[in-house]
Amino acid sequence: MNTDIKNCGLRDTVIRVDLSAIAENMEHICQLVGKETAVAAVVKANGYGHGARAIAPTLIEHGAALLAVATLEEALELKQAFPDYPVLVMGLTPDRALPYAAEYGIIQTIDSLHQARLLNHAAADLRQPARIHLKVDTGFHRIGFSDSEAGIREMLQIKELPYLVTDGIFSHLALLDDASNLEQYQRFTSVINVLQAEGFSFRFRHIADSIALVDYPEYRMDMVRAGALIYGLRGFHKGFVKVRQALTFETKICHISNVHKGEGVSYDYAWRAPEDTRVATLPFGYADGYPRNLRDRGFVTIRGVRCPIIGVICMDQCMADLSQVPDAQIGDTAIIYGNGSDNAPDIQEISQLAQTNKNEIVSRLSSRPARIYMNA
Ligand SMILES: *Cc1c(COP(=O)(O)O)cnc(C)c1O
Numbered sequence: 001m002n003t004d005i006k007n008c009g010l011r012d013t014v015i016r017v018d019l020s021a022i023a024e025n026m027e028h029i030c031q032l033v034g035k036e037t038a039v040a041a042v043v044k045a046n047g048y049g050h051g052a053r054a055i056a057p058t059l060i061e062h063g064a065a066l067l068a069v070a071t072l073e074e075a076l077e078l079k080q081a082f083p084d085y086p087v088l089v090m091g092l093t094p095d096r097a098l099p100y101a102a103e104y105g106i107i108q109t110i111d112s113l114h115q116a117r118l119l120n121h122a123a124a125d126l127r128q129p130a131r132i133h134l135k136v137d138t139g140f141h142r143i144g145f146s147d148s149e150a151g152i153r154e155m156l157q158i159k160e161l162p163y164l165v166t167d168g169i170f171s172h173l174a175l176l177d178d179a180s181n182l183e184q185y186q187r188f189t190s191v192i193n194v195l196q197a198e199g200f201s202f203r204f205r206h207i208a209d210s211i212a213l214v215d216y217p218e219y220r221m222d223m224v225r226a227g228a229l230i231y232g233l234r235g236f237h238k239g240f241v242k243v244r245q246a247l248t249f250e251t252k253i254c255h256i257s258n259v260h261k262g263e264g265v266s267y268d269y270a271w272r273a274p275e276d277t278r279v280a281t282l283p284f285g286y287a288d289g290y291p292r293n294l295r296d297r298g299f300v301t302i303r304g305v306r307c308p309i310i311g312v313i314c315m316d317q318c319m320a321d322l323s324q325v326p327d328a329q330i331g332d333t334a335i336i337y338g339n340g341s342d343n344a345p346d347i348q349e350i351s352q353l354a355q356t357n358k359n360e361i362v363s364r365l366s367s368r369p370a371r372i373y374m375n376a
Helices: 019-033 044-048 052-061 072-081 095-103 113-126 149-158 178-197 210-215 347-353 358-363
Strands: 014-018 038-042 064-069 087-089 107-110 130-137 164-170 204-208 223-226 247-252 255-259 277-282 299-302 305-310 318-321 333-337 370-374
Touching: 014 019, 019 038, 019 052, 019 210, 019 223, 019 370, 044 052, 044 072, 044 358, 052 064, 052 072, 052 370, 064 072, 072 087, 072 095, 095 107, 095 113, 107 113, 107 164, 113 130, 113 149, 113 164, 130 149, 130 178, 149 178, 164 178, 164 223, 178 204, 204 210, 210 223, 299 318, 333 347, 347 358
Parallel strands: 014 370, 038 064, 038 223, 064 087, 087 107, 107 130, 130 164, 164 204, 204 223
Antiparallel strands: 014 247, 247 333, 255 277, 277 318, 299 305, 299 333, 305 318
16 A cells, blocks of 8 residues: 555545646746846745645746745755755744754744854854844834844844854835835835944845735845745735646535435534435535635535535535536535636635635645645
């Protein structure tokens, strides 16, 4: 038996990832920003559910200058597979884990002198320099050095730590409106100017995520951090870049019930048949990462027809009304969400139905559905 039980095809609920979409999206982003600006491919949260390790070669081949993740664990997974490729951890790492960043050559975000000294110490023990990016808080108030004089003094002390190599400096936009973005950008560049005047310079200065890199070309600087966009999830309003969704979530009908008028379906019989109804059972549920709150709102697409999900969505299964597809049979494909073709909803539509954003829909896809990679 295949030892990769996740991918040996024993379950019909799968996530298809079109690698040619990811390749083209990456290329279009690189073309948009031009040669002067590097593109960091953000593959945190298992590549927004797409499978970070599996998509990384495509991203690397099509122009990613580095892979960016949120946590050291995510970085270690990639570093094991791609030891020579630069991987940036954009979040903070606990003090006790910093030596691993040094040991495995992972680029760590630093926002305190305390952690810079710890990492410097760990790197000195290993006799190999550790690479870092400094994070500056320009208003978001998540992580980052303060842009006050005290913050700048701390950053300048980092320049003196012999085992640290500071590759970059970055900040993050709250994306409230043009005026607040500009204010953040100006706070960021004024910090950089002070540091550079003191001889502290940076190869990669960066502040733009997917939305900002399209809508605010003037904030692209030396590097942009593209997450949503590489998966074909669009959030831009003013600018444009051609990207298409790479992910399709689908299953197959595993059972069909004939529910008589007045009978209930699923927990609490929360749905009752208004008339005799053919009902499909589908082997996916909220444990696969489908939002449970899509009850009474969600649907799957079978033979090109949107079939409402009825009753409470269970952990592993849910039911759909087949009234509009009388020919549907066990084994028919049901698209849970796709790229918009075949009348299926795309991730944008599902996120609106679920009252959340596109990134949450995909990043919460669990490890249970097998990922199938197409068009490599
Ligand atoms: C997740 C993340 C990004 C990517 O965001 P998208 O909106 O998906 O492009 C960029 N920068 C930081 C610091 C992040 O945490």
